[in-house]
Amino acid sequence: MIRIEKIHKQFDGTAVLKGISTEFKKGKTNLVIGQSGSGKTVLLKVLLGLFRPNSGEIYFDNSSFSSMSEDEHRVLRREIGMVFQGSALFDSMSVVENVLFPMRMLTKFSEAEMIDQAEAVIERVNLIDARHKLPTEISGGMQKRVAIARAVVMRPKYLFCDEPNSGLDPKTAIVIDNLIQELTKEYDITTVINSHDMNSVMEIGETILFLKDGNKAWEGSNKNIFKTDNEAVTDFIYSSNLFKKVRKLYLND
Amino acid sequence: MYGLVMKEIQDMILGSLGIVCFLSFFVGGVVSMQTALNIDSSFMPENLVGFATRQSIILEFSPTFMAIILTGKVGSYITSSIGTMRVTEQIDALEVMGINSVNFLVFPKLIAMTLLPIVIIFSMFLGIFGGWAATIYGGYSSSSAFVEGIQLGFNSYHVVYAFVKTFLFAMILATIPSYHGYYMKGGALDVGRASTVSFVWCSVVIIVVNYFITQLFFP
Known part of the structure; x- marks a missing residue:
């Protein structure tokens, strides 16, 4: 499990993450979604320790990242797996x-x-x-x-994936999504996936964190994302005509 | 780490031997030809061609100008390989795995480049040999006069000077291109830009260091 509390990160005076708090659950595929520039990649790099947050705290299984020694950081890094966007x-x-x-x-x-x-x-x-x-x-x-x-x-105990199916055809993308989900269950990993692909959200979004302009705009799962009236989320999802139709069918059911 | 160092030796040292030998042989030949053709006075001894070739090759051509030529070959290879790893997130991947990326990428190159003096030994030998061949087959001087010139007033201090600066240039060749590759930002086009900038800086630093080390060794 990974818990983040009030994470702030800014670059050259511009705030990119504005006090984000959430919990990524063990054995589940936790998706972070949002438009380009919403802060998803920065959040991932903060979790990986590639960027240090300006304030806030990250807990890996209740151990505070900032209070770990260099040796403990090294040990933690060995418990982390990462799938980069470009592999x-x-x-x-x-x-x-x-x-x-x-x-x-x-x-x-x-x-x-x-x-x-x-x-x-x-x-x-x-x-x-x-x-x-x-x-x-x-x-x-x-x-x-x-x-x-x-x-x-x-x-690893923690797996991070940055847009793992970007640039792939829909069929291969589903194969990759399913593979990540299967491995998450098999190895009981805490998996955090950055995505802006709605197919992934529907396929493997067991928990979903929606970011907008560096803020946490919504939190839930693929089971209730179509029920929400949150304007930021609906704007994001229903920018596609396909999902407008899906929602109609879903609500009729 | 042993495997990494051996790979860098293969790519940077053994991979440079061909071009170094080729250039040294022909430049040595041209140096001796030009020296012979520009000696008009009959008061000049015949062995001057061998002497001038030896001095030019050992003191400047092999250590300094070979280092600048290798900046184009080895330096560009270092900047572009590390730069490409940066833009394709391979360096981030190393960091995430808990591997010290500078140690992993730069240290083997630094160790491999300590073998540059071996390349320069080949360059010196072939440069002088090229000078001898051009002199004999061009009919500018006799073989015995050329060989006498090579031995004339030989000072081993000059060889020490040449190898000390070769070692310094090797360190410059490993570090400046690595720096430009490691800290580059952007995409594929910027990898090319970083290689160019690193070539320019490396050449400038080698020329300036050459000036000061010459002052230091020959006060």
């Missing part, structure tokens, strides 16, 4: 080397143990036949799956 795979390494990389750098397992563990995860994301290929030799969807495999190979 961020190492170009010069094959699929299996990318997945092995965090283990080789951070653990003292034997090479055979590491290869076993990496191949098990690669198998889990259905890429075993592509394990010796370079990232440039596989499709965008496969690259995302490699990124997910690399993020979970160390069995």
Whole structure:
């Protein structure tokens, strides 16, 4: 579980996060949604420790991030997996080397143990036949799956995904969403996903935090997002004609 | 870390040997030809061609101008590879994993570049050899006179001076391009810009350091 309390972050005097508080639940896919520029990526980078908040507190399973020592930060980082928007795979390494990389750098397992563990995860994301290929030799969807495999190979307690299905076709996007949700349940991870894709919201949005202009505008789940009258949320969702029709059907039901 | 260092040695040191050998051989040849062609006076000894070639190659061409040529090759490689990792979030990925990205990316390059003096030894040897070949096959001087010129007034202090500055240039070559790659912002176009800026800065710093180190060694 991750709890954030009154997180403020500003850049050059411009406030990007304005006192956000919420809780991301363990074993659930927690979505952070909002328009571009709403502060989603900054919030994710604050949670990852890449940006320090100007004020507020983050708790990882009730341990305050700001009161942790450098050693504790290092330990915490090893419990975090991250799937970047562009996958961020190492170009010069094959699929299996990318997945092995965090283990080789951070653990003292034997090479055979590491290869076993990496191949098990690669198998889990259905890429075993592509394990010796370079990232440039596989499709965008496969690259995302490699990124997910690399993020979970160390069995993290927390998984962060920054727009994991951006640039993917709808079918592949659903595969990626479902894979993240399945792994979240399987490994009992606290997963936080940045997205502005309504398909993801409907598919895996077990808890949803809606941001607008750096503020928490709404909080709920995919079960009640269509019922809300919150203007910011309805503006966001029903900018698409498809979802206007979906809402009509949903309310009629 | 051992694997990373070996990879950088492969890319930056062994990968530069070909161009360094090629350039050194032909520049050495041109230096000796120009020296021979510009000696009009019969009072000038024949061994001056070998002497001038040796001094030009050991003191300046191999350490300084090879470093500037390698700024274009190795420096651009360093800036663009680290810069691309920055724009594709690979450096962020390292940080998130709890890996010290500067240590991971820059340290192996720094270690690999300490082997630059080996490349410069090849450059010196082939530069002088190129000078000898051009002199003999161009008919400008005899082989014995050229070899006598190479040995004339040899001072090992000059070689020490050349290797000390080669080592300094190697550190400049590893650090300035790394800095420009690591702290770059933007996209693909900015990677190209960062490489250009790093080339310019590296060249300027090498030339200025060369001036001061020469002052220091030959007060």
